[in-house]
Amino acid sequence: MNRMHQGTGSDFVRAKKSLGQNFCCDQRIPDEIVRRLAATSQHHIWEIGPGQGALTGKLARTGARMHLFEIDERMRPVLGQKFASIEITWGDFLELSDEKLPPAGEHLLVCGNLPYYCGTPIIRRFLENGPQAERIVFLLQEEVAKKAAAACNTSDYSYLSVHTAFFAQASIGSTFGPGSFVPPPKINSTILQLEPLLLTPADRERRHQALKFISLLFQQRRKMALPLLKKRFGETDWQERFDQLGIDHKARPENISPNNFLALFAPAKT
DSSP states (O other), X not given: OOOBOOOSSTTOOOOOGGGTOOEEOOTHHHHHHHXXXXXXXXXXXXXXXXXXSHHHHHHHTTTOEEEEEEOOGGGHHHHHHHOTTSEEEESOGGGSOGGGSOOOOSSEEEEEEOOTTTHHHHHHIIIXXXXXXXXXXXXXXXXXXXXXXXXXXXXXXXXXXXXXXXXXXXXXXXXXXXXXXXXXXXXXXXXXXXXEOOOOHHHHHHHHHHHHHHHHHHTTTTSOHHHHHHHHOTTSOHXXXXXXXXXXXXXXXXXXXXXXXXXXXXXXXX
8 A cells, every 4th residue: 555654763664565565755645635635624634545644644734523533454554643632443444344434524624644455446446335534535545536536538538437437537646656655666656636516316327327238339449330230239219319419430439538438338318
């Protein structure tokens, strides 16, 4: 996990490969996360993976109420000493049931320097199941962050791009090289900012239904979407739907916008 590194003193904990840890040693990263979160004393912040607390300390100075989620038990003495007044939930965030999550409140902000192996599942959990956050700012593997925020007709546009757009507005922050971490990873890391959409249960269901089709199309992303749909779901007049939405008959999945995908596969009730 890309935790915040605080020197090599007696409280230093060595990065653990099995947890995907690469400690951050670049203060530009926590500074940008804090700036993008724009927390006030009215907010409640969830930080996932605080590590030794460099980002936590900066967040605490905003006056927001905080809750930490940490998987690495070796951090207990460090976090317990530095942030005795902040509640901490220990364990794998993805394995916590909804019932075990703390109350989120009305003004929830979420942040963290996520392990490369579980960044996408954590994003999906927040966007699909909540709790509803005002803003989410994560440091992720560059490829994942850029795909999550990619626009239609770009090389990074993917199933993840559509999924993210269905549930949030996404934007990209700064990218940081291996030298910003200890030990240095083999890839770059990028900040991703998400503004989750306010959706009704019916809105969410429409999106989940559409994603089933979209997932199949992106499995064969180099092929034209219309012939694939005709072959797989021949009971629907896909050509008519394409014409109604102004979608080119030769369009591949990366040429179809999230809004058109939603209209194509989950038409609103009239």
